[in-house]
Amino acid sequence: MPGTPLPTIFYGAVVNPISLSEYAALPHCLIAVGETGNIDWIVDNVEAHELQDALALKGIVDAPVIALKDGEFIMPGFIDTHTHAPQVPNMGTGGQYELLDWLKHVTFPTESKFADKEFAQTTYSSVVRRLIDAGTTTCCYYATLHLEPTKILADIVHELGQRAFVGKCNMNRDSPDYYIEPCADKSVADTRELITYIRALSKTSPSSEPCQEPLVQPILTPRFAISCTDDLLSSLGDLAAADPSLRIQTHISENLSEIEYTKSLFPKAPHYAGVYDTFGLIRDNTVLAHAIHLNEDEQELIRSRNAGISHCPTSNFHLNSGVAPIGLYLDKGIKVGLGTDVSGGFNVSILNAIQNASIASKVCSFSGGRRAPDGSKQETFANKPFSIATLLYLATAGGAAVCGLEKQVGSFTPGKSFDALLVSVRDEVGNVGIWGLTDNLPHDITVKERSNFLDGWLERFFFCGDDRNIEKVFVQGRFVGGRTFQA
Amino acid sequence: MPGTPLPTIFYGAVVNPISLSEYAALPHCLIAVGETGNIDWIVDNVEAHELQDALALKGIVDAPVIALKDGEFIMPGFIDTHTHAPQVPNMGTGGQYELLDWLKHVTFPTESKFADKEFAQTTYSSVVRRLIDAGTTTCCYYATLHLEPTKILADIVHELGQRAFVGKCNMNRDSPDYYIEPCADKSVADTRELITYIRALSKTSPSSEPCQEPLVQPILTPRFAISCTDDLLSSLGDLAAADPSLRIQTHISENLSEIEYTKSLFPKAPHYAGVYDTFGLIRDNTVLAHAIHLNEDEQELIRSRNAGISHCPTSNFHLNSGVAPIGLYLDKGIKVGLGTDVSGGFNVSILNAIQNASIASKVCSFSGGRRAPDGSKQETFANKPFSIATLLYLATAGGAAVCGLEKQVGSFTPGKSFDALLVSVRDEVGNVGIWGLTDNLPHDITVKERSNFLDGWLERFFFCGDDRNIEKVFVQGRFVGGRTFQA
Numbered sequence: 010m011p012g013t014p015l016p017t018i019f020y021g022a023v024v025n026p027i028s029l030s031e032y033a034a035l036p037h038c039l040i041a042v043g044e045t046g047n048i049d050w051i052v053d054n055v056e057a058h059e060l061q062d063a064l065a066l067k068g069i070v071d072a073p074v075i076a077l078k079d080g081e082f083i084m085p086g087f088i089d090t091h092t093h094a095p096q097v098p099n100m101g102t103g104g105q106y107e108l109l110d111w112l113k114h115v116t117f118p119t120e121s122k123f124a125d126k127e128f129a130q131t132t133y134s135s136v137v138r139r140l141i142d143a144g145t146t147t148c149c150y151y152a153t154l155h156l157e158p159t160k161i162l163a164d165i166v167h168e169l170g171q172r173a174f175v176g177k178c179n180m181n182r183d184s185p186d187y188y189i190e191p192c193a194d195k196s197v198a199d200t201r202e203l204i205t206y207i208r209a210l211s212k213t214s215p216s217s218e219p220c221q222e223p224l225v226q227p228i229l230t231p232r233f234a235i236s237c238t239d240d241l242l243s244s245l246g247d248l249a250a251a252d253p254s255l256r257i258q259t260h261i262s263e264n265l266s267e268i269e270y271t272k273s274l275f276p277k278a279p280h281y282a283g284v285y286d287t288f289g290l291i292r293d294n295t296v297l298a299h300a301i302h303l304n305e306d307e308q309e310l311i312r313s314r315n316a317g318i319s320h321c322p323t324s325n326f327h328l329n330s331g332v333a334p335i336g337l338y339l340d341k342g343i344k345v346g347l348g349t350d351v352s353g354g355f356n357v358s359i360l361n362a363i364q365n366a367s368i369a370s371k372v373c374s375f376s377g378g379r380r381a382p383d384g385s386k387q388e389t390f391a392n393k394p395f396s397i398a399t400l401l402y403l404a405t406a407g408g409a410a411v412c413g414l415e416k417q418v419g420s421f422t423p424g425k426s427f428d429a430l431l432v433s434v435r436d437e438v439g440n441v442g443i444w445g446l447t448d449n450l451p452h453d454i455t456v457k458e459r460s461n462f463l464d465g466w467l468e469r470f471f472f473c474g475d476d477r478n479i480e481k482v483f484v485q486g487r488f489v490g491g492r493t494f495q496a
Numbered sequence: 497m498p499g500t501p502l503p504t505i506f507y508g509a510v511v512n513p514i515s516l517s518e519y520a521a522l523p524h525c526l527i528a529v530g531e532t533g534n535i536d537w538i539v540d541n542v543e544a545h546e547l548q549d550a551l552a553l554k555g556i557v558d559a560p561v562i563a564l565k566d567g568e569f570i571m572p573g574f575i576d577t578h579t580h581a582p583q584v585p586n587m588g589t590g591g592q593y594e595l596l597d598w599l600k601h602v603t604f605p606t607e608s609k610f611a612d613k614e615f616a617q618t619t620y621s622s623v624v625r626r627l628i629d630a631g632t633t634t635c636c637y638y639a640t641l642h643l644e645p646t647k648i649l650a651d652i653v654h655e656l657g658q659r660a661f662v663g664k665c666n667m668n669r670d671s672p673d674y675y676i677e678p679c680a681d682k683s684v685a686d687t688r689e690l691i692t693y694i695r696a697l698s699k700t701s702p703s704s705e706p707c708q709e710p711l712v713q714p715i716l717t718p719r720f721a722i723s724c725t726d727d728l729l730s731s732l733g734d735l736a737a738a739d740p741s742l743r744i745q746t747h748i749s750e751n752l753s754e755i756e757y758t759k760s761l762f763p764k765a766p767h768y769a770g771v772y773d774t775f776g777l778i779r780d781n782t783v784l785a786h787a788i789h790l791n792e793d794e795q796e797l798i799r800s801r802n803a804g805i806s807h808c809p810t811s812n813f814h815l816n817s818g819v820a821p822i823g824l825y826l827d828k829g830i831k832v833g834l835g836t837d838v839s840g841g842f843n844v845s846i847l848n849a850i851q852n853a854s855i856a857s858k859v860c861s862f863s864g865g866r867r868a869p870d871g872s873k874q875e876t877f878a879n880k881p882f883s884i885a886t887l888l889y890l891a892t893a894g895g896a897a898v899c900g901l902e903k904q905v906g907s908f909t910p911g912k913s914f915d916a917l918l919v920s921v922r923d924e925v926g927n928v929g930i931w932g933l934t935d936n937l938p939h940d941i942t943v944k945e946r947s948n949f950l951d952g953w954l955e956r957f958f959f960c961g962d963d964r965n966i967e968k969v970f971v972q973g974r975f976v977g978g979r980t981f982q983a
Contacts, residue, residue, distance in 0.1 A: 101959035102952055104854065105883065326855045327959075329881055331862055355851075355959035364842075365855070367591065368813045372859055375818055394816055396592065465589055472588035472814075472842040475962065 016041040016049050017486065018069070020060060021077025022463050023051075024084040025421045026406045029339060029390070032398045034467070036459035039063060040083065042427040046486025047221070050423050054456065079449040080435035082466055084401075085420055086146025086428040086482065087359035088408025091258070091298040091319035091348025093151040094162055095120045095129075097136045100352040104327050108264035111328055111353070113185070120153045120178075121188040129158035133165050136357075140171070141490035143358040144479045146428040147172040147408065147418060149258055149296055149319070149348070151230055154178045154190055156199040160206050167210045167225045170489035172428060174256050174412065176230030177203050179245060182238050183274075193241035197248065203227060204255070221417055221426065224485060226256065228296075233260040234271045234284045246288035256294045256413060258319075259285065262307070263299035264330045282307035291316045294413040298348055299324070300338070301331040308341060317344035317411030320403065322365035324353030332372050336390035339399075346408030363400045363471050370395040397468050431481040431491065434466045434474065503528040503536050504973065505556070507547060508564025509950050510538075511571040512908045513893045516826060516877070519885045521954070523946035526550060527570065529914040533973025534708070537910050541943070566936040567922035569953055571888075572907055573633025573915040573969065574846035575895025578745070578785040578806035578835025580638045581649055582607045582616075584623045587839040591814050595751035595840075598815055600672070603839070607640045608675040616645035620652050623844075627658070628977035630845040631966045633915040634659040634895065634905060636745055636783055636806070636835070638717055641665045641677055643686040647693050654697045654712045657976035659915060661743050661899065663717030664690050666732060669725050670761075680728035684735065690714060691742070708904055708913065711972060713743065715783075720747040721758045721771045733775035743781045743900060745806075746772065749794070750786035751817045769794035778803045781900040785835055788812055788820040795828060804831035804898030807890065809852035811840030819859050823877035826886075833895030850887045850958050857882040884955050918968040918978065921953045921961065 023038035037056055041049040055063045064072060077083070096116055103115035123129045140148055150166070150173055152159035159177040166173045177200060181190040190196040204227040211223030231237045231245055249257055262268055262281050271281050278284040282303065285291050293315040300318045303311070311318065320335050330353075335345055347362040348354075354362070371394045390399070409419025418428045450462060470478055482490035510525035524543055528536040542550045551559060564570070583603055590602035610616045627635055637653070637660055639646035646664040653660045664687060668677040677683040691714040698710030718724045718732055736744055749755055749768050758768050765771040769790065772778050780802040787805045790798070798805065807822050817840075822832055834849040835841075841849070858881045877886070896906025905915045937949065957965055969977035 101956040104955070104959065105881070326858050329858050329861065332859065368852070368855065371813050371816050372819065374816065376863075394592070468591070469588040472591065 016043050016069070016072065018042075018064070018072050018074045019077070019083055020055070020074050022082035022459075022466070023421065024082055024401070024463065024467050026085065026398070026402045026419070029399050029402045029407070030396065032401050034460045034463040036456060036463055040421060040427070041067065041069070042486045044486075046427055046484075048421055048423050048425055048427050051421060077431070078433075078435065079462075080466060081431060081433045081480070082463060083429050083431055084467070085405040085418065086430055086484065087144045087404050088147040088346055088412065088419065089140070089145045089349050089359055089362075090149050090296055090317070090346035090408045090411045091151075091321055092140075092148060092351050092354075092357070094133055094136050095123045095151075095153045096352035097139070097357065098132060100357070101355040103352070104355070107329050108267050108353075109270070116352070117185050117188045123153040123158045124155050126158055126161060129155075129161045130165075133162045137162075137165050137169050137171060138490070138496070140357050141169060141482055142479065142492070142494070143360075143476050144430045144482055144491075145171070145357075145359060146430075146482060146484045147412060147414065149174045149228060149256075149412060150176065151232075151258070152177055154180050154188065154196075156203060159203055163203075163207045163210060163225055170224070170484050170487050172224045172418065172426075172484050174226050174228035174258070175207060176228040176258060178230050178232045178236075179241055180232045180236035181241050183235050193238055193244055196241055197244045200229065200245070200248065204252075222414070228256040228258050229290075231257075231259050231290065233267070234281065235267065235274060239275075242284075242288040242290065246290055249292070250289055254294070256296065257290055257292070258296040258298070259290065261285070261297045261300050262302045263325075264328070265302065268302060280304060280307050282310050286310060286314070296346075296411055298350065299330065299333065301325055301333040308338065308343065312341055312343050315344065317346060319348035319350075319411060320345050320366060321348040321350035321354055321362070322369040323356060323361055324348075324350035325369070326365060327355055328353045332369050334373055334391065335366070336370055336373055336392065336395070339390040344407065344410045345403055346411035347403050358476065359404050360471060360474055363404055366403060367395055367400060367472075397464070397471065400471060401467070427483055427486040429483045430479050431483075432466075432470050432474070432478055433480050434469055434478055503530050503556070503559065505529075505551070505559050505561045506564070506570055507542070507561050509569035509946075509953070510908065511569055511888070511950065511954050513572065513885070513889045513906070516886050516889045516894070517883065519888050521947045521950040523943055523950055527908060527914070528554065528556070529973045531973075533914055533971075535908055535910050535912055535914050538908060564918070565920075565922065566949075567953060568918060568920045568967070569950060570916050570918055571954070572892040572905065573917055573971065574631045574891050575634040575833055575899065575906065576627070576632045576836050576846055576849075577636050577783055577804070577833035577895045577898045578638075578808055579627075579635060579838045579841075579844070581620055581623050582610045582638075582640045583839035584626070584844065585619060587844070588842040590839070591842070594816050595754050596757070598840070604672050604675045610640040610645045611642055613645055613648060616642075616648045617652075620649045624649075624652050624656050624658060625977070625983070627844050628656060628969055629966065629979070629981070630847075630963050631917045631969055631978075632658070632844075632846060633917075633969060633971045634899060634901065636661045636715065636743075636899060637663065638719075638745070639664055641667050641675065641683075643690060646690055650690075650694045650697060650712055657711070657971050657974050659711045659905065659913075659971050661713050661715035661745070662694060663715040663745060665717050665719045665723075666728055667719040667723035668728050670722050680725055680731055683728055684731045687716065687732070687735065691739075709901070715743040715745050716777075718744075718746050718777065720754070721768065722754065722761060726762075729771075729775040729777065733777055736779070737776055741781070743783065744777055744779070745783040745785070746777065748772070748784045748787050749789045750812075751815070752789065755789060767791060767794050769797050773797060773801070783833075783898055785837065786812065786817065786820065787825070788818040795825065795830065799828055799830045802831065804833060806835035806837075806898060807832050807853060807856075808835040808837035808841055808849070809856040810843060810848055811835075811837035812856070813852060814842055815840045819856050821860055821878065822853070823857055823860055823879065823882070826877040831894065831897045832890055833898035834890050845963065846891050847958060847961055850891055853890060854882055854887060854959075884951070884958065887958060888954070914970055914973040916970045917966050918970075919953075919957050919961070919965055920967050921957055921965055
């Protein structure tokens with residue numbers, strides 16, 4: 010039927026998060042992605058010999074089908090709710106410092122180099138490419154304080170086709186002379202200009218459904234309370250109040266010295282979270298990074314505002330910040346996603362955040378009392394190690410909720426965007442293979458057995474995988490990266 | 497001069513461990529490796545224009561020199577003091593279990609498959625290749641309980657040129673019916689036969705200095721106390737007593753349930769370490785894996801026997817075992833090396849063990865009290881995060897001492913074996929590049945500045961690197977693996 014474009018159809022194993030405790034492992038799944046990049050329909054339990062009938066039922070004849078091999082599966086793309094694009098150049102160094110010394114000796118000197126637009130162009134191009142190929146389909150970026158270089162980051166993200174929030178740091182206090190904004194007014198004016206600039210980018214985006222948000226969006230980014238004067242935070246609060254869909258991101262309660270110093274700068278605030286809340290900056294589309302040492306009042310405030318927490322376990326370990334009690338927050342119903350926090354964290358991949366979120370949950374369970382051998386002790390998220398379902402959810406659907414994108418990405422449902430990874434754990438690919446998977450599985454195994462295999466593939470990908478196992482990366486249905494992508 | 501073979505000469509940046517607190521970063525170093533694979537001589541601080549003069553002083557004319565680029569450096573090969581070759585096929589799965597359930601549901605079923613010699617041949621070939629390419633130049637292997645398949649592992653290690661200790665598990669109790677030795681006598685007889693077999697292999701080894709030990713050696717491997725009857729441990733103790741150079745490896749104090757059960761099986765022993773000590777199995781060439789929950793008496797016993805501990809942080813986290821107080825052991829002068837403990841651990845690379853040893857040390861420092869901001873609190877290994885020097889030492893020289901190979905490998909000194917990695921962190925290689933290093937460093941920077949760069953390369957390799965950054969792997973001077981190796 011000329012003029013009626015056929016959808017792209019994937020057939021094979023699919024992993025789909027359902028909740029913090031459950032995911033669907035679907036060994037024989039059909040997903041149809043329309044021209045807009047949204048998922049048209051999903052049909053599960055289609056055996057190979059039923060494939061053509063299933064397509065015919067949907068009115069599809071002669072459509073090309075991308076059939077996955079054993080050891081390959083599709084899952085939602087990773088969502089990195091907290092990272093610093095300009096810090097990738099010093100990733101993996103500075104682990105001897107704690108936060109405030111690390112900013113002084115490692116981070117601020119590196120970030121200041123991005124005043125050079127050519128340096129920004131070269132570096133950000135490499136950074137965004139690397140993040141996409143690592144499977145990050147949605148990313149919350151901190152850039153530097155510089156307006157024009159931050160526009161460059163937004164341009165690159167737009168061009169390479171990643172979904173992202175891009176923010177310019179607001180920082181007019183307690184920063185070095187060579188890397189500080191001159192005043193609140195300038196900081197706010199630059200922020201307004203960046204918001205306008207980024208929102209104009211979407212007008213040149215590939216077509217998408219009218220109900221969907223643009224791929225690249227601005228995000229308000231007061232660096233952290235220490236680096237912002239009261240009048241700057243007040244102006245940013247006004248800006249946010251006038252623009253309810255504008256996301257907000259900042260750091261909170263990462264390090265004990267940082268918390269003490271924050272309290273000294275804002276003596277009237279009841280606590281760290283209260284500083285931001287006073288200025289209207291904690292709301293349901295605020296992303297709060299770290300949140301390691303929150304007291305109960307702060308937890309309750311964040312929960313009541315429905316703000317989200319970006320859990321950055323690699324960074325929390327690496328900068329000696331502490332272990333965030335994420336299970337406790339989940340028990341309280343607080344939204345949580347994962348963040349790599351490069352370069353407090355030393356790896357751009359959410360796979361590394363998954364591994365260290367698992368480790369952090371195990372460290373919490375060590376101190377929270379071990380389970381009784383008979384299993385009688387009530388299990389909560391706070392006192393047990395995170396399951397694969399929990400880790401998957403945090404890395405995908407949980408992150409989507411933290412970004413306010415839960416209706417659009419994070420899992421596969423008709424109408425949502427197809428932001429997805431095609432993962433392979435076959436022997437011949439990269440550094441992780443399931444022994445024997447160079448050949449396909451026997452044909453006569455049951456669906457349940459296939460589902461168990463798929464569980465194993467997912468778990469092995471999480472703990473042994475890296476970018477070599479990510480064959481293709483899709484954002485809004487477009488093939489934008491992965492091991493087999495040719496730019 | 498025909499008949500007088502020229503040494504292989506490396507020129508460039510070299511990293512050399514000195515102690516737990518110090519390493520040498522040598523930006524302009526010459527290392528000459530003789531035909532035996534031992535290091536002939538090392539000269540430091542040779543600028544490029546002095547190179548020919550430096551060689552002439554050593555009587556070397558027209559020798560080919562392997563000159564490293566900026567971003568490349570040579571360091572001692574990694575020493576994995578604890579891993580299970582037959583568990584690699586289930587690596588990255590089973591993290592929901594603790595030790596005893598994990599053995600039952602994951603490990604024993606997999607290990608039992610190695611009764612099939614063809615499966616053993618195929619799998620072990622892949623495993624050893626992968627470990628060498630990951631930079632492991634010396635490895636302490638547990639095989640399965642099977643004699644002939646364990647000979648196959650030793651053959652493969654011998655053929656591929658890795659330095660290793662290979663042991664057959666002794667396990668005649670508390671193991672499943674399908675995977676248990678029938679009696680102590682059979683277990684000991686097979687062990688004796690394996691020792692004889694492996695010692696015969698070295699007669700076909702490449703020539704090496706008479707004072708040096710063969711590349712592949714046997715190691716006594718009582719799996720753990722639970723799996724061995726008193727009479728088996730007694731016979732193994734007799735065997736060890738008659739053979740002082742024979743290394744011994746076993747597990748100790750990994751998991752609280754395991755410890756309780758061990759105490760119930762050996763009610764007369766004062767503690768877990770006492771079980772092994774009763775039978776003469778804790779001595780200066782014993783490798784004790786995990787050692788998480790040792791009491792003070794056990795620590796003192798191990799120290800007094802000069803036995804070594806294999807620290808397996810990834811496994812300790814992954815199987816919910818706990819955090820080993822390694823800094824405390826180092827303060828007491830106990831020998832410690834690193835182990836991947838695949839598949840309790842989920843990664844064959846010592847780089848991953850380094851990252852998680854760093855994290856474990858930080859977790860210990862969280863609970864051991866934070867440093868005062870003025871630094872007045874005395875720093876010990878127990879209450880501070882491990883430095884890069886400490887991590888490097890544990891991964892190389894510390895591991896050598898645990899294996900009783902401290903005179904032969906683990907650092908670069910004339911007379912020692914050249915077991916080394918040629919590492920690259922250049923932009924164009926693998927997943928980690930130092931920004932700007934595609935071009936070389938300016939010529940006019942000082943030696944001190946070059947040394948600082950080298951510190952950064954090492955740190956970044958440890959935290960961001962993987963097998964793609966390991967260009968060449970040398971064991972006893974032979975090029976045996978790495979990214980550029982063609983088998």
